[in-house]
Amino acid sequence: MTTLDPVTAPAPATTTLDPTVAREAWRLAEPLHAMVYFAPEANERFEALGISPRAGYFASRGGAFGPVGPGPVTASFYNFHPRLVARYLPAVWELTDPAAVIQARLDAASAALTRGLGTETLRSDQVTEAATLIRRAAESAPAHLSGRPLYAAHTDLAWPEEPHLVLWHGQTLLREFRGDGHVAALLFAGLSGLESMVLHTASGEADERFLRTSRGWSQDEWTAAADSLRARGLLADDGLTDEGHTLRAHIEAHTDRLAAPAYEVLGVDGCQRLAELVRPLSRTLVKAGFLAGALPARSN
Template sequence: MTDVTPALAREAWRLAEPLHAMIYFVPEVRERFAALGLPPVADYFASRGAALGPVGPGPVVATFYNFHPGLVARALPAAWQVVTPATAVAVRLDAAGAALTRGLGDDVVKSPEVAEAAELARRAAESAVAYAAGRPLFAAHAELDWPDAPHLVLWHAQTLLREFRGDAHVAALLVAGLSGLQSIVLHAASGQANATFLRASRGYTREQWAAEVAALQERGLLAGEELSDAGRALREGIEADTDRLAVPAYRVLGAEGATRLGELARPLSRTLVKSGFLSAAAPPRK
Protein backbone atom coordinates (compact mmCIF):
# COMPACT_ATOMS: atom_id res chain seq x y z
CA MET A 1 0.00 0.00 0.00
CA THR A 2 1.48 3.32 -1.09
CA ASP A 3 1.63 6.02 1.57
CA VAL A 4 -0.72 9.00 1.47
CA THR A 5 1.09 12.29 0.92
CA PRO A 6 -0.11 15.65 2.27
CA ALA A 7 -0.96 16.69 -1.29
CA LEU A 8 -3.08 13.60 -1.81
CA ALA A 9 -4.86 14.07 1.53
CA ARG A 10 -5.68 17.63 0.49
CA GLU A 11 -6.97 16.49 -2.90
CA ALA A 12 -9.19 13.79 -1.41
CA TRP A 13 -10.67 16.35 0.96
CA ARG A 14 -11.05 19.03 -1.73
CA LEU A 15 -12.86 16.82 -4.19
CA ALA A 16 -15.35 15.56 -1.59
CA GLU A 17 -15.81 18.78 0.38
CA PRO A 18 -18.78 20.15 -1.62
CA LEU A 19 -20.77 17.08 -0.58
CA HIS A 20 -20.61 18.39 2.98
CA ALA A 21 -20.26 22.15 2.46
CA MET A 22 -23.52 22.52 0.57
CA ILE A 23 -25.26 22.17 3.95
CA TYR A 24 -24.33 25.78 4.77
CA PHE A 25 -26.19 27.17 1.76
CA VAL A 26 -29.14 24.99 0.76
CA PRO A 27 -32.68 26.10 1.66
CA GLU A 28 -33.54 22.72 3.19
CA VAL A 29 -31.68 23.68 6.36
CA ARG A 30 -33.27 27.10 6.75
CA GLU A 31 -36.76 25.75 6.06
CA ARG A 32 -36.52 23.02 8.67
CA PHE A 33 -35.12 25.17 11.43
CA ALA A 34 -37.49 28.02 10.62
CA ALA A 35 -40.39 25.60 11.02
CA LEU A 36 -39.11 24.87 14.53
CA GLY A 37 -38.84 28.58 15.35
CA LEU A 38 -35.07 29.02 15.10
CA PRO A 39 -34.05 32.22 13.28
CA PRO A 40 -31.34 32.56 10.61
CA VAL A 41 -27.71 32.51 11.79
CA ALA A 42 -28.77 30.81 15.02
CA ASP A 43 -29.57 27.73 12.95
CA TYR A 44 -25.96 27.59 11.74
CA PHE A 45 -24.43 27.75 15.21
CA ALA A 46 -27.00 25.34 16.63
CA SER A 47 -26.73 22.78 13.83
CA ARG A 48 -22.94 22.67 13.57
CA GLY A 49 -22.38 23.19 17.29
CA ALA A 50 -24.98 20.65 18.44
CA ALA A 51 -22.37 17.90 18.63
CA LEU A 52 -20.80 19.82 21.53
CA GLY A 53 -24.04 19.63 23.53
CA PRO A 54 -26.11 22.52 24.95
CA VAL A 55 -23.11 24.82 25.29
CA GLY A 56 -22.93 28.58 25.54
CA PRO A 57 -20.96 30.70 23.09
CA GLY A 58 -17.49 29.96 24.51
CA PRO A 59 -16.80 26.52 23.03
CA VAL A 60 -18.30 27.51 19.68
CA VAL A 61 -16.25 30.71 19.46
CA ALA A 62 -13.15 28.70 20.32
CA THR A 63 -13.68 25.85 17.86
CA PHE A 64 -15.28 27.72 14.95
CA TYR A 65 -12.50 30.28 15.48
CA ASN A 66 -13.30 33.16 13.13
CA PHE A 67 -16.72 34.39 14.29
CA HIS A 68 -17.25 37.47 16.43
CA PRO A 69 -18.10 36.34 19.98
CA GLY A 70 -21.06 38.69 20.09
CA LEU A 71 -22.61 37.10 17.02
CA VAL A 72 -22.36 33.65 18.60
CA ALA A 73 -23.66 34.91 21.94
CA ARG A 74 -26.83 36.18 20.27
CA ALA A 75 -27.55 32.62 19.15
CA LEU A 76 -26.31 30.48 22.02
CA PRO A 77 -27.37 29.29 24.51
CA ALA A 78 -30.80 30.75 23.58
CA ALA A 79 -31.17 28.30 20.69
CA TRP A 80 -31.36 25.40 23.13
CA GLN A 81 -34.64 26.81 24.42
CA VAL A 82 -36.04 26.19 20.92
CA VAL A 83 -34.34 22.93 19.90
CA THR A 84 -32.31 20.35 21.75
CA PRO A 85 -28.86 19.45 20.43
CA ALA A 86 -30.19 16.00 19.49
CA THR A 87 -32.99 17.57 17.47
CA ALA A 88 -30.55 19.94 15.76
CA VAL A 89 -28.33 17.02 14.76
CA ALA A 90 -31.29 15.09 13.38
CA VAL A 91 -32.70 18.09 11.50
CA ARG A 92 -29.32 18.84 9.93
CA LEU A 93 -28.93 15.24 8.76
CA ASP A 94 -32.46 15.21 7.35
CA ALA A 95 -31.77 18.45 5.49
CA ALA A 96 -28.53 17.03 4.10
CA GLY A 97 -30.32 13.96 2.80
CA ALA A 98 -33.04 15.99 1.15
CA ALA A 99 -30.58 18.42 -0.44
CA LEU A 100 -28.29 15.69 -1.79
CA THR A 101 -31.25 13.82 -3.25
CA ARG A 102 -32.54 17.00 -4.88
CA GLY A 103 -29.13 17.96 -6.21
CA LEU A 104 -27.87 14.58 -7.39
CA GLY A 105 -31.09 12.73 -8.10
CA ASP A 106 -32.57 9.67 -6.46
CA ASP A 107 -30.85 7.23 -8.83
CA VAL A 108 -27.42 8.72 -8.12
CA VAL A 109 -27.69 8.74 -4.34
CA LYS A 110 -28.66 5.06 -4.52
CA SER A 111 -25.89 4.20 -6.98
CA PRO A 112 -22.98 1.78 -6.41
CA GLU A 113 -20.57 4.69 -6.83
CA VAL A 114 -22.07 6.60 -3.90
CA ALA A 115 -22.05 3.42 -1.80
CA GLU A 116 -18.36 2.85 -2.61
CA ALA A 117 -17.46 6.46 -1.84
CA ALA A 118 -19.37 6.22 1.44
CA GLU A 119 -17.48 3.09 2.45
CA LEU A 120 -14.09 4.67 1.73
CA ALA A 121 -14.94 7.95 3.46
CA ARG A 122 -16.30 6.12 6.50
CA ARG A 123 -13.13 4.04 6.82
CA ALA A 124 -11.07 7.23 6.77
CA ALA A 125 -13.31 9.04 9.24
CA GLU A 126 -13.45 6.13 11.68
CA SER A 127 -9.70 5.61 11.55
CA ALA A 128 -9.21 9.30 12.34
CA VAL A 129 -10.68 8.76 15.82
CA ALA A 130 -7.29 7.37 16.85
CA TYR A 131 -5.88 10.88 16.23
CA ALA A 132 -8.65 12.88 17.88
CA ALA A 133 -6.48 14.39 20.63
CA GLY A 134 -6.39 18.15 20.23
CA ARG A 135 -9.28 18.10 17.76
CA PRO A 136 -12.36 18.95 19.85
CA LEU A 137 -14.88 19.68 17.10
CA PHE A 138 -13.97 16.51 15.25
CA ALA A 139 -14.08 14.45 18.44
CA ALA A 140 -17.56 15.75 19.27
CA HIS A 141 -18.90 14.88 15.82
CA ALA A 142 -17.19 11.49 15.91
CA GLU A 143 -19.40 10.51 18.85
CA LEU A 144 -22.60 11.00 16.86
CA ASP A 145 -24.42 7.94 15.56
CA TRP A 146 -23.78 6.89 11.98
CA PRO A 147 -26.74 7.06 9.57
CA ASP A 148 -27.71 4.05 7.44
CA ALA A 149 -28.30 5.31 3.90
CA PRO A 150 -25.07 5.44 1.84
CA HIS A 151 -25.47 9.07 0.77
CA LEU A 152 -25.96 10.07 4.40
CA VAL A 153 -22.96 7.97 5.44
CA LEU A 154 -20.93 9.83 2.81
CA TRP A 155 -22.17 13.20 4.05
CA HIS A 156 -21.49 12.35 7.70
CA ALA A 157 -18.05 10.93 6.91
CA GLN A 158 -17.08 14.05 4.99
CA THR A 159 -18.38 16.14 7.88
CA LEU A 160 -15.99 14.31 10.20
CA LEU A 161 -13.09 14.63 7.77
CA ARG A 162 -13.81 18.33 7.38
CA GLU A 163 -13.80 18.95 11.12
CA PHE A 164 -10.66 16.81 11.49
CA ARG A 165 -8.91 19.03 8.99
CA GLY A 166 -10.51 22.17 10.40
CA ASP A 167 -9.25 21.54 13.92
CA ALA A 168 -5.76 21.09 12.48
CA HIS A 169 -6.11 24.35 10.57
CA VAL A 170 -7.01 26.19 13.78
CA ALA A 171 -3.90 24.75 15.42
CA ALA A 172 -1.78 25.97 12.50
CA LEU A 173 -3.31 29.45 12.78
CA LEU A 174 -2.52 29.56 16.48
CA VAL A 175 1.09 28.58 15.87
CA ALA A 176 1.30 31.30 13.21
CA GLY A 177 0.00 33.86 15.71
CA LEU A 178 -3.14 34.73 13.78
CA SER A 179 -6.48 35.47 15.37
CA GLY A 180 -9.69 34.29 13.75
CA LEU A 181 -10.38 37.71 12.29
CA GLN A 182 -6.82 38.08 11.02
CA SER A 183 -7.06 34.70 9.32
CA ILE A 184 -10.08 35.73 7.27
CA VAL A 185 -8.58 39.13 6.46
CA LEU A 186 -5.60 37.31 4.95
CA HIS A 187 -7.93 34.87 3.21
CA ALA A 188 -9.77 37.76 1.58
CA ALA A 189 -6.46 39.42 0.66
CA SER A 190 -5.44 36.26 -1.18
CA GLY A 191 -8.31 36.85 -3.62
CA GLN A 192 -9.94 33.52 -2.80
CA ALA A 193 -12.88 35.00 -0.90
CA ASN A 194 -14.94 38.17 -0.81
CA ALA A 195 -13.97 40.49 2.04
CA THR A 196 -17.44 41.99 2.45
CA PHE A 197 -19.09 38.58 2.67
CA LEU A 198 -16.52 37.27 5.15
CA ARG A 199 -16.74 40.35 7.38
CA ALA A 200 -20.54 40.49 7.45
CA SER A 201 -21.14 36.75 7.79
CA ARG A 202 -18.67 36.54 10.70
CA GLY A 203 -20.21 39.48 12.49
CA TYR A 204 -17.43 42.08 12.37
CA THR A 205 -17.75 45.81 11.83
CA ARG A 206 -15.86 47.74 9.18
CA GLU A 207 -13.84 49.37 11.94
CA GLN A 208 -12.81 46.04 13.43
CA TRP A 209 -11.82 44.74 10.01
CA ALA A 210 -9.82 47.89 9.25
CA ALA A 211 -7.99 47.64 12.56
CA GLU A 212 -6.79 44.14 11.75
CA VAL A 213 -5.80 45.18 8.24
CA ALA A 214 -3.60 47.85 9.84
CA ALA A 215 -2.15 45.33 12.30
CA LEU A 216 -1.29 42.91 9.52
CA GLN A 217 0.25 45.71 7.46
CA GLU A 218 2.43 46.63 10.44
CA ARG A 219 3.43 42.99 10.75
CA GLY A 220 4.46 43.01 7.10
CA LEU A 221 1.87 40.45 6.00
CA LEU A 222 -0.18 42.87 3.90
CA ALA A 223 0.95 45.41 1.33
CA GLY A 224 -2.02 47.72 1.14
CA GLU A 225 -5.03 45.43 0.76
CA GLU A 226 -3.04 42.61 -0.82
CA LEU A 227 -0.81 39.88 0.55
CA SER A 228 2.86 40.75 0.79
CA ASP A 229 5.51 38.16 -0.01
CA ALA A 230 5.71 37.42 3.72
CA GLY A 231 1.93 37.08 3.89
CA ARG A 232 1.87 34.64 1.00
CA ALA A 233 4.66 32.61 2.56
CA LEU A 234 2.85 32.49 5.90
CA ARG A 235 -0.40 31.32 4.29
CA GLU A 236 1.44 28.69 2.27
CA GLY A 237 3.06 27.42 5.45
CA ILE A 238 -0.28 27.25 7.26
CA GLU A 239 -1.83 25.30 4.39
CA ALA A 240 1.16 22.94 4.29
CA ASP A 241 0.84 22.30 8.03
CA THR A 242 -2.89 21.69 7.63
CA ASP A 243 -2.31 19.23 4.80
CA ARG A 244 0.33 17.39 6.81
CA LEU A 245 -1.90 17.14 9.87
CA ALA A 246 -4.79 15.81 7.75
CA VAL A 247 -2.79 12.81 6.49
CA PRO A 248 -3.56 10.44 9.42
CA ALA A 249 -7.25 10.33 8.51
CA TYR A 250 -6.54 9.01 5.01
CA ARG A 251 -3.59 6.75 5.80
CA VAL A 252 -5.85 3.73 6.29
CA LEU A 253 -6.95 4.01 2.64
CA GLY A 254 -3.46 4.15 1.18
CA ALA A 255 -2.76 6.27 -1.86
CA GLU A 256 -4.94 4.05 -4.04
CA GLY A 257 -7.98 4.33 -1.77
CA ALA A 258 -7.58 8.08 -1.24
CA THR A 259 -7.28 8.56 -4.99
CA ARG A 260 -10.34 6.42 -5.58
CA LEU A 261 -12.35 8.44 -3.06
CA GLY A 262 -11.48 11.60 -4.97
CA GLU A 263 -12.39 10.00 -8.29
CA LEU A 264 -15.79 8.95 -6.98
CA ALA A 265 -16.50 12.28 -5.29
CA ARG A 266 -15.43 14.52 -8.18
CA PRO A 267 -18.52 14.14 -10.43
CA LEU A 268 -20.87 14.33 -7.46
CA SER A 269 -19.28 17.52 -6.17
CA ARG A 270 -19.12 19.01 -9.66
CA THR A 271 -22.85 18.48 -10.10
CA LEU A 272 -23.62 20.33 -6.87
CA VAL A 273 -21.24 23.19 -7.61
CA LYS A 274 -22.57 23.66 -11.16
CA SER A 275 -26.12 23.67 -9.80
CA GLY A 276 -25.29 26.49 -7.38
CA PHE A 277 -25.54 24.44 -4.20
CA LEU A 278 -22.49 26.17 -2.73
CA SER A 279 -23.64 29.67 -3.57
CA ALA A 280 -24.70 32.13 -0.89
CA ALA A 281 -27.87 32.38 -2.95
CA ALA A 282 -28.43 28.63 -3.24
CA PRO A 283 -31.10 27.49 -5.69
CA PRO A 284 -34.56 27.10 -4.16
CA ARG A 285 -36.41 23.84 -4.13
CA LYS A 286 -38.71 23.34 -7.10
Protein backbone atom coordinates in the same frame (compact mmCIF):
# COMPACT_ATOMS: atom_id res chain seq x y z
CA MET B 1 15.86 28.14 24.35
CA THR B 2 15.14 27.81 20.63
CA THR B 3 12.35 29.97 19.27
CA LEU B 4 10.32 28.47 16.44
CA ASP B 5 9.53 30.65 13.46
CA PRO B 6 5.80 30.23 12.66
CA VAL B 7 6.60 30.57 8.95
CA THR B 8 9.26 27.88 8.72
CA ALA B 9 8.64 25.49 11.61
CA PRO B 10 7.31 22.17 10.26
CA ALA B 11 4.09 20.54 11.29
CA PRO B 12 4.53 17.21 13.05
CA ALA B 13 5.26 14.31 10.73
CA THR B 14 2.33 12.12 11.72
CA THR B 15 1.82 10.15 8.50
CA THR B 16 3.71 8.64 5.60
CA LEU B 17 0.93 9.50 3.14
CA ASP B 18 1.61 12.37 0.75
CA PRO B 19 -0.55 15.20 2.16
CA THR B 20 -1.40 16.44 -1.33
CA VAL B 21 -3.09 13.12 -2.11
CA ALA B 22 -5.23 13.38 1.01
CA ARG B 23 -6.00 17.03 0.28
CA GLU B 24 -7.35 16.17 -3.17
CA ALA B 25 -9.66 13.51 -1.76
CA TRP B 26 -10.96 16.01 0.82
CA ARG B 27 -11.28 18.86 -1.68
CA LEU B 28 -13.31 16.89 -4.18
CA ALA B 29 -15.65 15.48 -1.54
CA GLU B 30 -16.16 18.75 0.35
CA PRO B 31 -19.07 20.12 -1.76
CA LEU B 32 -21.09 17.05 -0.74
CA HIS B 33 -20.96 18.31 2.83
CA ALA B 34 -20.73 22.08 2.44
CA MET B 35 -23.84 22.42 0.31
CA VAL B 36 -25.99 22.00 3.44
CA TYR B 37 -24.95 25.48 4.63
CA PHE B 38 -26.54 27.04 1.54
CA ALA B 39 -29.48 24.69 0.97
CA PRO B 40 -33.00 26.04 1.46
CA GLU B 41 -33.89 22.65 2.91
CA ALA B 42 -31.79 23.49 5.97
CA ASN B 43 -33.45 26.87 6.51
CA GLU B 44 -36.88 25.27 6.21
CA ARG B 45 -36.11 22.65 8.82
CA PHE B 46 -34.55 25.12 11.23
CA GLU B 47 -37.56 27.41 10.90
CA ALA B 48 -39.83 24.44 11.58
CA LEU B 49 -38.06 24.15 14.94
CA GLY B 50 -38.79 27.81 15.61
CA ILE B 51 -35.22 29.04 15.10
CA SER B 52 -33.59 31.26 12.50
CA PRO B 53 -31.20 29.91 9.84
CA ARG B 54 -28.24 31.61 11.56
CA ALA B 55 -29.19 30.14 14.91
CA GLY B 56 -29.59 26.80 13.15
CA TYR B 57 -26.05 27.00 11.81
CA PHE B 58 -24.48 27.54 15.22
CA ALA B 59 -26.80 25.05 16.92
CA SER B 60 -26.52 22.23 14.37
CA ARG B 61 -22.74 22.36 14.11
CA GLY B 62 -22.01 23.38 17.68
CA GLY B 63 -24.74 21.10 19.03
CA ALA B 64 -22.30 18.22 18.83
CA PHE B 65 -20.89 19.67 22.07
CA GLY B 66 -24.33 19.52 23.69
CA PRO B 67 -26.46 22.51 24.82
CA VAL B 68 -23.42 24.74 25.31
CA GLY B 69 -23.08 28.49 25.59
CA PRO B 70 -20.99 30.62 23.23
CA GLY B 71 -17.55 29.74 24.60
CA PRO B 72 -16.82 26.36 22.98
CA VAL B 73 -18.37 27.43 19.67
CA THR B 74 -16.49 30.74 19.51
CA ALA B 75 -13.23 28.96 20.32
CA SER B 76 -13.56 26.07 17.89
CA PHE B 77 -15.26 27.86 14.99
CA TYR B 78 -12.48 30.42 15.42
CA ASN B 79 -13.37 33.28 13.07
CA PHE B 80 -16.84 34.38 14.25
CA HIS B 81 -17.13 37.42 16.50
CA PRO B 82 -17.94 36.34 20.06
CA ARG B 83 -20.88 38.74 20.24
CA LEU B 84 -22.45 37.13 17.16
CA VAL B 85 -22.23 33.65 18.63
CA ALA B 86 -23.55 34.92 21.96
CA ARG B 87 -26.59 36.33 20.17
CA TYR B 88 -27.79 32.77 19.50
CA LEU B 89 -26.17 30.60 22.16
CA PRO B 90 -27.36 29.54 24.66
CA ALA B 91 -30.74 31.19 23.87
CA VAL B 92 -31.45 28.72 21.07
CA TRP B 93 -31.67 25.89 23.60
CA GLU B 94 -34.81 27.44 25.06
CA LEU B 95 -36.52 26.64 21.73
CA THR B 96 -35.00 23.31 20.75
CA ASP B 97 -32.34 20.81 21.77
CA PRO B 98 -29.12 19.53 20.17
CA ALA B 99 -30.58 16.20 19.05
CA ALA B 100 -33.45 17.88 17.21
CA VAL B 101 -31.34 20.44 15.41
CA ILE B 102 -28.64 17.91 14.47
CA GLN B 103 -31.35 15.64 13.05
CA ALA B 104 -32.80 18.62 11.17
CA ARG B 105 -29.45 19.23 9.52
CA LEU B 106 -29.13 15.57 8.57
CA ASP B 107 -32.66 15.55 7.12
CA ALA B 108 -31.83 18.71 5.18
CA ALA B 109 -28.67 17.13 3.80
CA SER B 110 -30.64 14.11 2.62
CA ALA B 111 -33.30 16.24 0.96
CA ALA B 112 -30.77 18.54 -0.71
CA LEU B 113 -28.64 15.67 -2.01
CA THR B 114 -31.76 13.99 -3.37
CA ARG B 115 -32.78 17.18 -5.14
CA GLY B 116 -29.30 17.77 -6.53
CA LEU B 117 -28.23 14.26 -7.52
CA GLY B 118 -31.44 12.25 -7.81
CA THR B 119 -32.57 9.08 -6.08
CA GLU B 120 -31.07 6.77 -8.69
CA THR B 121 -27.59 8.25 -8.23
CA LEU B 122 -27.83 8.16 -4.44
CA ARG B 123 -28.66 4.45 -4.60
CA SER B 124 -25.82 3.69 -7.01
CA ASP B 125 -22.78 1.50 -6.41
CA GLN B 126 -20.69 4.63 -6.91
CA VAL B 127 -22.15 6.33 -3.84
CA THR B 128 -22.03 3.14 -1.77
CA GLU B 129 -18.34 2.61 -2.56
CA ALA B 130 -17.49 6.25 -1.86
CA ALA B 131 -19.38 6.06 1.45
CA THR B 132 -17.44 2.94 2.45
CA LEU B 133 -14.11 4.60 1.74
CA ILE B 134 -14.93 7.84 3.49
CA ARG B 135 -16.25 6.01 6.54
CA ARG B 136 -12.99 4.03 6.79
CA ALA B 137 -11.05 7.28 6.81
CA ALA B 138 -13.34 9.04 9.29
CA GLU B 139 -13.36 6.08 11.68
CA SER B 140 -9.56 5.78 11.62
CA ALA B 141 -9.03 9.39 12.69
CA PRO B 142 -9.74 8.94 16.45
CA ALA B 143 -6.18 7.62 16.67
CA HIS B 144 -5.25 11.29 16.23
CA LEU B 145 -7.96 12.79 18.42
CA SER B 146 -5.92 15.06 20.68
CA GLY B 147 -6.40 18.77 20.06
CA ARG B 148 -9.37 18.28 17.70
CA PRO B 149 -12.47 19.33 19.67
CA LEU B 150 -15.01 19.70 16.87
CA TYR B 151 -14.04 16.40 15.30
CA ALA B 152 -14.09 14.69 18.71
CA ALA B 153 -17.57 16.02 19.46
CA HIS B 154 -18.90 14.81 16.12
CA THR B 155 -17.52 11.30 16.63
CA ASP B 156 -20.10 10.86 19.39
CA LEU B 157 -22.94 11.26 16.88
CA ALA B 158 -24.54 8.09 15.52
CA TRP B 159 -23.77 7.08 11.96
CA PRO B 160 -26.78 7.18 9.60
CA GLU B 161 -27.65 4.06 7.62
CA GLU B 162 -28.31 5.25 4.06
CA PRO B 163 -25.12 5.29 1.93
CA HIS B 164 -25.56 8.90 0.80
CA LEU B 165 -25.88 10.03 4.41
CA VAL B 166 -22.91 7.90 5.44
CA LEU B 167 -21.02 9.78 2.75
CA TRP B 168 -22.28 13.13 4.03
CA HIS B 169 -21.63 12.35 7.68
CA GLY B 170 -18.18 10.92 6.96
CA GLN B 171 -17.19 14.05 5.07
CA THR B 172 -18.55 16.12 7.96
CA LEU B 173 -16.20 14.31 10.33
CA LEU B 174 -13.22 14.70 8.00
CA ARG B 175 -14.04 18.37 7.47
CA GLU B 176 -14.00 19.03 11.19
CA PHE B 177 -10.82 16.95 11.60
CA ARG B 178 -9.10 19.09 8.98
CA GLY B 179 -10.59 22.28 10.37
CA ASP B 180 -9.30 21.60 13.88
CA GLY B 181 -5.83 21.16 12.42
CA HIS B 182 -6.20 24.38 10.46
CA VAL B 183 -7.00 26.26 13.66
CA ALA B 184 -3.88 24.78 15.25
CA ALA B 185 -1.80 25.99 12.29
CA LEU B 186 -3.29 29.49 12.59
CA LEU B 187 -2.59 29.61 16.31
CA PHE B 188 0.99 28.53 15.75
CA ALA B 189 1.36 31.27 13.14
CA GLY B 190 0.08 33.83 15.63
CA LEU B 191 -3.05 34.73 13.67
CA SER B 192 -6.43 35.40 15.21
CA GLY B 193 -9.54 34.31 13.38
CA LEU B 194 -10.15 37.87 12.22
CA GLU B 195 -6.55 38.34 11.05
CA SER B 196 -6.66 35.08 9.11
CA MET B 197 -9.75 36.30 7.24
CA VAL B 198 -8.11 39.62 6.43
CA LEU B 199 -5.16 37.77 4.92
CA HIS B 200 -7.51 35.43 3.08
CA THR B 201 -9.41 38.26 1.43
CA ALA B 202 -6.17 40.12 0.65
CA SER B 203 -5.09 37.09 -1.38
CA GLY B 204 -8.06 37.68 -3.68
CA GLU B 205 -9.66 34.33 -2.88
CA ALA B 206 -12.64 35.62 -0.89
CA ASP B 207 -14.95 38.60 -0.69
CA GLU B 208 -14.18 40.94 2.20
CA ARG B 209 -17.70 42.23 2.73
CA PHE B 210 -19.21 38.75 2.78
CA LEU B 211 -16.66 37.40 5.24
CA ARG B 212 -16.74 40.43 7.51
CA THR B 213 -20.51 40.67 7.77
CA SER B 214 -21.25 36.94 7.90
CA ARG B 215 -18.76 36.54 10.74
CA GLY B 216 -20.07 39.58 12.62
CA TRP B 217 -17.06 41.94 12.53
CA SER B 218 -17.36 45.71 12.22
CA GLN B 219 -15.46 47.75 9.66
CA ASP B 220 -13.39 49.34 12.42
CA GLU B 221 -12.41 45.93 13.80
CA TRP B 222 -11.48 44.72 10.34
CA THR B 223 -9.38 47.83 9.69
CA ALA B 224 -7.59 47.47 13.02
CA ALA B 225 -6.69 43.86 12.18
CA ALA B 226 -5.39 44.94 8.77
CA ASP B 227 -3.23 47.61 10.43
CA SER B 228 -1.79 44.98 12.75
CA LEU B 229 -0.90 42.77 9.80
CA ARG B 230 0.76 45.69 8.03
CA ALA B 231 2.87 46.30 11.13
CA ARG B 232 4.00 42.68 10.93
CA GLY B 233 4.99 43.07 7.28
CA LEU B 234 2.33 40.64 6.04
CA LEU B 235 0.00 43.09 4.31
CA ALA B 236 0.46 46.06 1.98
CA ASP B 237 -1.99 48.47 0.40
CA ASP B 238 -2.09 46.37 -2.78
CA GLY B 239 -2.49 42.98 -1.08
CA LEU B 240 -0.24 40.42 0.56
CA THR B 241 3.47 41.03 0.85
CA ASP B 242 5.93 38.28 -0.03
CA GLU B 243 6.03 37.42 3.67
CA GLY B 244 2.24 37.25 3.73
CA HIS B 245 2.13 34.87 0.77
CA THR B 246 4.81 32.72 2.38
CA LEU B 247 2.98 32.56 5.69
CA ARG B 248 -0.30 31.56 4.03
CA ALA B 249 1.45 28.86 2.01
CA HIS B 250 3.03 27.41 5.13
CA ILE B 251 -0.29 27.46 6.99
CA GLU B 252 -1.96 25.51 4.18
CA ALA B 253 0.94 23.05 4.04
CA HIS B 254 0.76 22.54 7.82
CA THR B 255 -3.00 22.06 7.56
CA ASP B 256 -2.54 19.43 4.85
CA ARG B 257 0.00 17.54 6.93
CA LEU B 258 -2.20 17.61 10.02
CA ALA B 259 -5.20 16.36 8.02
CA ALA B 260 -3.38 13.54 6.22
CA PRO B 261 -3.37 10.96 9.08
CA ALA B 262 -7.12 10.45 8.68
CA TYR B 263 -6.58 9.24 5.13
CA GLU B 264 -3.57 7.02 5.73
CA VAL B 265 -5.81 3.98 6.14
CA LEU B 266 -6.91 4.42 2.51
CA GLY B 267 -3.42 4.76 1.09
CA VAL B 268 -2.70 6.46 -2.21
CA ASP B 269 -4.93 4.11 -4.20
CA GLY B 270 -7.88 4.53 -1.85
CA CYS B 271 -7.58 8.31 -1.80
CA GLN B 272 -7.40 8.45 -5.56
CA ARG B 273 -10.38 6.12 -5.88
CA LEU B 274 -12.40 8.24 -3.48
CA ALA B 275 -11.52 11.36 -5.46
CA GLU B 276 -12.54 9.62 -8.67
CA LEU B 277 -15.90 8.57 -7.23
CA VAL B 278 -16.91 11.90 -5.68
CA ARG B 279 -15.63 14.23 -8.40
CA PRO B 280 -18.70 13.93 -10.69
CA LEU B 281 -21.08 14.13 -7.73
CA SER B 282 -19.54 17.33 -6.42
CA ARG B 283 -19.27 18.78 -9.90
CA THR B 284 -22.99 18.27 -10.43
CA LEU B 285 -23.84 20.13 -7.23
CA VAL B 286 -21.46 22.99 -7.96
CA LYS B 287 -22.75 23.43 -11.52
CA ALA B 288 -26.32 23.45 -10.21
CA GLY B 289 -25.48 26.33 -7.88
CA PHE B 290 -25.67 24.41 -4.61
CA LEU B 291 -22.62 26.27 -3.30
CA ALA B 292 -23.48 29.70 -4.64
CA GLY B 293 -21.75 32.22 -2.39
CA ALA B 294 -19.68 29.53 -0.68
CA LEU B 295 -16.15 30.12 0.49
CA PRO B 296 -13.32 27.59 0.18
CA ALA B 297 -14.00 24.97 2.84
CA ARG B 298 -13.08 25.99 6.42
CA SER B 299 -11.03 28.95 5.21
CA ASN B 300 -10.47 30.78 8.47
